[in-house]
Amino acid sequence: MKAQERIEQEVDKTIACFDHADKIESDPYFYVRVMGKILSQERQERYPVSWLPGMSLLRPVLPIAIVIVNLVTVALVLKSEVSDTENRETRLTALAEQYSLSQDVYSLFPIKK
Numbered sequence: 001m002k003a004q005e006r007i008e009q010e011v012d013k014t015i016a017c018f019d020h021a022d023k024i025e026s027d028p029y030f031y032v033r034v035m036g037k038i039l040s041q042e043r044q045e046r047y048p049v050s051w052l053p054g055m056s057l058l059r060p061v062l063p064i065a066i067v068i069v070n071l072v073t074v075a076l077v078l079k080s081e082v083s084d085t086e087n088r089e090t091r092l093t094a095l096a097e098q099y100s101l102s103q104d105v106y107s108l109f110p111i112k113k
Contacts, residue, residue, distance in 0.1 A: 027033075
């Protein structure tokens with residue numbers, strides 16, 4: 001029984017400390033910082049980044065992959081522009097011959113090389 005009484009005394013002493021607690025002065029921006037942390041944690045919980053396994057590996061790889069895809073696309077577009085110029089010249093020549101156009105009319109459509 002002694003142990004039970006001692007526990008009750010300690011609990012009473014602890015509760016009595018709350019009645020005499022002094023107000024602690026804090027930084028004037030303490031509330032703003034705490035609310036900012038709470039809101040950022042809520043945002044992280046709402047939009048978890050790690051919903052895919054290996055997401056931490058995907059972050060540095062994704063920009064590199066995008067740059068590689070862009071470079072390949074630019075190379076393909078430039079290659080197709082060269083072949084389009086050759087095709088355009090062939091089509092303009094065929095059109096000029098079909099309609100018996102003179103060289104003056106043909107020069108209205110200059111071919112950039």
